[in-house]
Amino acid sequence: MNPNRIINYEKLATDKPRADALEILEAGYEAVLTERVIQDNVSVLGDVITIRGRTFDMGPFKNVYLVGFGKGACSATYELYKILSTRLKKTVVIDRTILTTCPSAIEAFVGTHPMPSDANVEATKVVMGVAEEAGEDDLVFVIVAGGGSSLLCSSSAECDQNIKLFEDFEHVGATIRELNTVRKHIADLKGGGLAEALYPATVIGLVFSDIVGGNPEEVASGPTYPDTSTNADAQEILRRYKLEDGFVLRETPKDPKYFEKVTNIVLISNEDSIQKMADAARSLGYEALILNKPLYEFPGPALAKIFEQSAPGRVVLAGGEVQLQIPEDHGTGGRCQFLAMEALRALGPDDVFVAAASDGSDNSDEAGAIVDSGTIQRIEERKIDLAPYRARLDTIPVFEATGDEILTGRLDANVSDWYFLLTPR
Known part of the structure; x- marks a missing residue:
């Protein structure tokens, strides 16, 4: 098999274990293709739309709207538009890139x-126009994807706070969940705020989840989900990291009436894609073991959980977003490549370790890295001292030198990261 998402497959697939690892990774990329996700999970017959086994009668509604935001939301919106176009009164989407089609x-x-940025604010105003227009007899489909926390931004003041929050949290080692909790309380539309704005219309949220571990209410900071956190929770997180200054907090909607006519359905998740990767591993003759909890800790503990499950003939798979503490003088690269660099410490002579971003962008134009004993040999041959690169989280120069960087180009899907260890028999 020659995977078609991995641009530099031929360069990377230097032996069978590496080729097997790349085929497993390709199964993940195939699983999250937006066109396939919509086609496999959404169908319409007459007035009835079926979404991942749940049916909804669109007949009684006066108007039907479609809005979307997040990475890959444009592709998802376009695919759903093709199914619903004759019914839709208005369709609005915000994404980091727009399809030419x-x-x-x-x-x-x-x-x-x-x-x-202000571009996000102006686009969000158009989404809010739908919220103002939609009434009690209307139906609104909302596509929610990872990255929506930034792309859906209702004011310049919120943008400024989000930028400050993102930059501050990078340097203190806070978790993504802590970041999202605070995000919900500095924004009008997060933490159920969009559901409140759309009330009293009926809302069907279609979620492309980049949150691992069964918490879809965290995707894009949960604009259509009720929020269980409070201002006090957000304040405690800011206090813990000594970041209290510069943030104006608001309480998220707590009245249950705003959510009585809201249905959220997860169309694709990290767990779904990991299962497809496990299936691919089994088809190649490996035992596949999926860790039962996502990896959100720092690289050391995360890798320990993976490597302690290794065995000959087994592939150990996990999803998540490992936690990093970014130094002020940081280099280039992302958490996937850094995890791969740290995995070099634990690799057995036959092991292959892969860490890759599902959207093809590990905080760069590279998706991640594949490492094995050959990587270690090339590092030694090139006399690369990894210590300064580790200290600065500077991974791209290392993996470009060894030729182990994974290239896919930026993709329109995002279900968080994939990590796996392959040990041949």
Whole structure:
């Protein structure tokens, strides 16, 4: 098999274990293709739409709207538009890139990510126009994807706070869940705020989840989900990291009436894609073991959980977003490549370790890295001292020198990261 998402497959697949690892990774990329996700999970017969086994009668509604935001939301919106176009009164989407095939009937806006900007604010105003227009007899489909926390931004003040929050949290080693908790309380539309804005319309949220561990209410900071956190929780997180200054907090909607007519359905998740990768591993003759908890800790403990499960003939798979503490004088690269660099400490002579971002962007134009004993040999041959690169989280120069960087180009799906260890028999 020659995987078609991995651009430099031929360069990377230097032996069978590495080729097997790349085929397993390709199964993950195939699983999250937006077109396939919509086609496999959404169908319409007459007035009835079926979404991942759940049916909804669109007949009684006066108007039907479609809005989307997040990485890959444009592709998802376009695929759903093709199914519903004759029924839709208005369609709006915000994404970091826009399809050239997107029809003019879709109001598509390019926003910035991970840092929000005034472009995001202007686009969000159009989404809010739908909220103001939709009434009690209307139906609104909302596509929610990872990255929506930045792309859906209702004011310049919120953008400024989000930028400060992102930059501050990078340097203190806070978790993504702590970041999202605070995000919900500095924004109007997160933490159920969009559901409140759309009330009293009926809302069907279609979620592309980049949150591992069964917490879809964290995707894009949960704009259509009720929020169980409070201002006090957000304040405690800011206090813990000594970041109290510069943030104006608000309480998220707590009245249950705003959510009585809201249904959220996860269309694809990290768990779904990991299962497809496990299936691919089994088809290649390996035993596949999926860790039962996502990896959100620092690289050392995360790798320990993976490597302690290794065995000959086994592939150990996990999803998540490992935690990093970014130094001020940091280098280039992302958490996947850093995890791969740290995995070099534990690799057995036959092991292959892969860490890759599902959207093809590990905080760079590279998706991640594949490492094995050959990587270690090339590092030694090139006399690369890893210590300064580790200290600065500077991974791209190392893996470009060894030729172990994974290239896919930026993809329109995002279900967080994939990590796995392959040990041949």
